[in-house]
Amino acid sequence: MVVQKYGGSSVEDASKMREVAQIALAHRRDGKIAVVLSAMRGCTDLLLIAAKDAEAGNSTYKTALETLERRHFEATEALTQDAVRETLRNALNEVFADLRDILHGVELVKECSKRTLDLVAGFG
Numbered sequence: 001m002v003v004q005k006y007g008g009s010s011v012e013d014a015s016k017m018r019e020v021a022q023i024a025l026a027h028r029r030d031g032k033i034a035v036v037l038s039a040m041r042g043c044t045d046l047l048l049i050a051a052k053d054a055e056a057g058n059s060t061y062k063t064a065l066e067t068l069e070r071r072h073f074e075a076t077e078a079l080t081q082d083a084v085r086e087t088l089r090n091a092l093n094e095v096f097a098d099l100r101d102i103l104h105g106v107e108l109v110k111e112c113s114k115r116t117l118d119l120v121a122g123f124g
Helices: 014-027 043-055 061-079 082-109 114-121
Strands: 002-006 033-037
Touching: 002 014, 014 033, 014 061, 043 061, 043 082, 043 114, 061 082, 082 114
Parallel strands: 002 033
Antiparallel strands: none
16 A cells, blocks of 8 residues: 655645546555645645734635635546536535634634644644
8 A cells, every 4th residue: 555645835735636547546555545635835824824813803715715625626627527426516615614604703703722732723
């Protein structure tokens, strides 16, 4: 079995993700491969900034969320076939709805504990 790990700059957009997939497939042995991917470049930083903005009562966290959503949906459109695209879109919509709810809660209570910050970062 081959295990490969790719950082955020290696999966920053659909083009880079395609390259990673080609590299991974070229290096698999006996059909066994595990690929570990970091968050897309800049996503974790943007999530942390969004959490801090929400804590400060600054609604600019919504702009950060829109940026994250756009990037993920663009990658989905570029990389998936029709057969799985709608399923993936629905899953992403659920994930972003959860994230939006968490950040809205942070905005309301004006507090982002370490645990909540870790939860938000985990969406990356």
